[in-house]
Amino acid sequence: MTKPLQDRTITGPERPASLKDVAQLAGVSLGTVSNVLNRPDVVSAKRRRAVEAAMKDLNYVPNLAARQLKAGLSTVLGLIIVEMGNPFYGGVTLGATQAAAARELGLFTASSELDAKREVQYLELFEQQRVRYILLVPCGVDTSAARVVADRGTPVVLLDSLDTPGFCSVGADDFTGGKLAAEHLIEQGYERITVVGDPAHAQVVNRHYGALAAIENYPNLTSSFIRTHGMTVSEGRRVGEEIAARPADHRPDAVFATNDMLAIGLLQAFTMLRTIRVPDDIAIIGYDDIEFCASAVVPLSSVAQPSLEIGASAIELAEAELADGETHVHQRKLLQPSLVIRESTVGSA
Amino acid sequence: MTKPLQDRTITGPERPASLKDVAQLAGVSLGTVSNVLNRPDVVSAKRRRAVEAAMKDLNYVPNLAARQLKAGLSTVLGLIIVEMGNPFYGGVTLGATQAAAARELGLFTASSELDAKREVQYLELFEQQRVRYILLVPCGVDTSAARVVADRGTPVVLLDSLDTPGFCSVGADDFTGGKLAAEHLIEQGYERITVVGDPAHAQVVNRHYGALAAIENYPNLTSSFIRTHGMTVSEGRRVGEEIAARPADHRPDAVFATNDMLAIGLLQAFTMLRTIRVPDDIAIIGYDDIEFCASAVVPLSSVAQPSLEIGASAIELAEAELADGETHVHQRKLLQPSLVIRESTVGSA
DNA sequence: GTTGCAGATTGATACGTTTCAATCTATGCT
DNA sequence: AGCATAGATTGAAACGTATCAATCTGCAAC
Structure with a gap:
């Protein structure tokens, strides 16, 4: 006969304790243990302890x-999200995290890194995990994979995207953002405004239109648009050099850069060349309010995206969709950006 | 009598299909369906179809x-991770994502946003989800919560942290990074090197020591250290102004900024004041190689962190720990940074 | 026309919970 | 003392899956 089993105290692979183990040790039934967890009021103090x-x-x-x-x-x-490491999505994530925490929900994040294939993988992984719902910042216009997942029953809410039929979505109001920027410049007395950006981005177009809407209320103002190829610092610098090369009376007195990278490039060009002072000769306002704006050589005014609100609202929309069930009608939520005023647009006068 | 149930075709809350449903529709047993998924070879072609x-x-x-x-x-x-939106952790995450994908594992990310309470919450959430293991970038030196989780059986690997007994961990070799930076400056012929940083950060101290180790091999070199309060652009600018205010022969001819923010601040100061040309009068090298380095007014040399490798190695370590079981001995992996040379340290000569 | 056998298929069981009807216990009332 | 009742406790069933021993099928060999 071999040794009795219970002698070889198997500490083994350390299976984590289950409710059953707890019940056994406490000398009560499994149901009671579960009650301690979920309805502590129905179980007597003695057993609960x-x-x-x-x-x-x-x-x-x-x-x-x-x-x-x-x-x-x-x-x-x-x-x-599409890009871990991008502060804007960091804000979105933080907003969602807080809203989730307030509802005692857990939040798992994944990044597609702008790769549509990875986006689909994560959609499926989350679906298989049977998450409550999915918040998706799509990396392209093709939402068909999300469509499939949503049709199978996992609610999907689109973030920072266009208004897409068949989904709840939340976006930022770029038109109003552009208008805010232009109105601020006008208020400060600037009269020849140039908008800079790459019209390949839908957001840039909306911001531009917003600015135009503000400008055309004032007949004495002039405006123009400079097209970039991409939205990078070096493109901004290129445009800045081009502006500086003009005779002084052909220059704008204010530039609305449709993102902060461009604005930083412009500022770099003006600073280096020394011929143009910001904001006295030319004011600059950017868009996104990235961290760098505050610590630029001349602190940059910018339009701040409501990134936290985007994350938080998405959760609200998703919870609503979940609660509504079959009767749900999809909603679009457009959030308002806000102006952050720094030295680059406020004349020292 | 009420209507028979099956008349009111309940499309209801749309419970997702289970293996049982599939079995029923296909007219086979549950086990067969499971086999189709997990051991397709044992089931006949007809049924599989x-x-x-x-x-x-x-x-x-x-x-x-x-x-x-x-x-x-x-x-x-x-x-x-400690900060969503920080490019360094973006890299870590991406490295981990790729390594996980290669092993057909899913990866869920959460951010503590430098809040120890949130860190603990996520540790517990992951533990309750019974994840395979946890990769943790701790937001402080207190690893006791991670200790508890690890002791209960979920392997925890520390990332971008000090060598901590009782855990596998992976870090970046800051000493070597500092040495690389200094050696590069020396090679370029600079002879009076100043290191700038906040010694409250352990990493800064190691980078400084590394630089000293390189410098002391050359008796003709001089070096100094300027202490900052924090590691921000504005601190860098402050130091830059301080250096510029000195008489020219009391200035260093090269500055090793122990992170890129400081380096950018220094560059801004030198650029604005116009009295000091980079790199001809003073060279600057930073640390971290953030995206901005490349598009600075003078593109900044920097020491690049092996962020992707950190993520990938952490997964290797964790998988090893899982495989080893009881016999596991904790390991420390130190990854090597690399030099990224740009104009800020390469004299035009 | 048995028998043997390999391959295909099934059915039962377990994983750790929650829920709920059923049972048990103690208390207060007549 | 007997009984009703509220409260506490229990046991069984179910969620969707994987595993595995047991059964079934068809086919080749005798």
Whole structure:
């Protein structure tokens, strides 16, 4: 005969303690232990203490997979962004994180890194995990994969995207943002405004239109548009050099750069060349309010995206969709950007 | 008598199809359907086709929660970083993502946003999800919460942290990074090197020591250290102005800024004041190689962190720990930074 | 026309929960 | 003392999956 089993105290692969183990140690039934967790009021104080002690003894950690399997609906949600490391999406994520925390939901983030294939992979992974819903910053205009997932029953909300039929979505109001920027310049007394950007981006176009809408209210103003190829610092610098090369009376007195990279490039060009002072000769305002704006050589005014609100609103929309069930009608939420005024647009006068 | 139930075709809350549903539709047993998924070779071609058709018909999506409950071990892992929106952690995440994808594992990311409380919350959430293991960029030196989780059985690997007993960890070799930076300056012929940084950061200290190690091999060189309060652009600018205010023969001919923010501030100061040309009068090298380095007024040389490798190595370490089981001994992996040379350190001569 | 056998298929069980009807216990009332 | 009742506790079933021993099928060999 071999040694009896219980002699070889198997510490083995250390299976984590389950409710059953706790019940056994505390000398109560499984149902009671579950009640301690979910409806503590129905169980007598004496047993509750015993159960809690046993949990502590065994290092009990609830198994969310099992809980969710039973419940059918998970308490975690998935967020897919296009670029980890981009401060704007950092803000979106933070907003979503806070909103999720307020509802006692967990938030898992994944990044597609602008790769549509990866986006699909994560959509499917989240779907298989049976997350509560998915918040998606799509990396292109093709939302067909999201469509499939949504049709199978996992709500999908689009973030920082166009108004897309068949989805709830939340975006930032670029038109108003552009208008805000231009109105601020006008208020400061600038009269010859140039808008700079790459019209390949839909956002740039909207910001430009917004600016035009503000400008055309004042007949004495003039405006123009300079087209860039991309939205980078070096493009901004190129445009800045081009402006500086003009005779002084052909220069604008204010530039609205449709993102901060361009604005920084412009500022670099003007600063280096020394012929143009900001904001006295030319004012600059950017868009996005990235961290660098504040610490630029001349602190840059900018239009701040409501990134936190985007994340938070998306969760609201998704929860609403979940609650509505079949009767749900998709909603579009457009959030308002805000002006951040710094030295680059405020004349020293 | 009320209407028979089956008349009111309940499309209802749309419970997702399960293996059982598929089995029923395909007219086979549950086990066979499972086999189609996991050991397709043992099931006859005819039935396999039938099952696959049924899956398609029912929009079957495997339930990872159930799968993992059964298996005990999950195929997803958790990554906790300290700051979403910081490009360095973006790189770490990307490296981890790729390594995970190569192993067919899913990766969920969460950000503590430098809040220790949130860090603990995510540790617990991941633990309850029974993730395969957790990769943690700790936001402080206190690793006790991670200790608890690890002791309960979920492997935890520390990233971008000090060598911490009781954990596998992976860090970047700041000493060597500092040495690389200094050696490069020396090679370029600079002879009076100043290191700038806030010694409150352990990394800064190591980078400084590394630089000193290189410098002290050359008796003709002189070096000094300027202490900052924080590692921001404005601190860099302050130091730059201070240096520029000195008489020319009391200035260094090269500055090693222990991060890129400081380097950018220095460059801004020198550029604005116009009295000092970079790199002809003073060279500047930074650390981290953030995106801005390349598009600075004078493109900045920098020491690039091996961020992708950090993420990838962490996964290797964690998988090894998982495979080793009880016999595991913790490992420390130190990754090498690399030099990125741009104009700010290369004299036009 | 048996028998044997390999391959295909099935059915039962377990994973860790939650829920709920059913049972048990103690208390207060007549 | 007997009984009703509220409260506490239990046990069984179910969620969707994977595994595995047991059964079934068809076919080749005798």
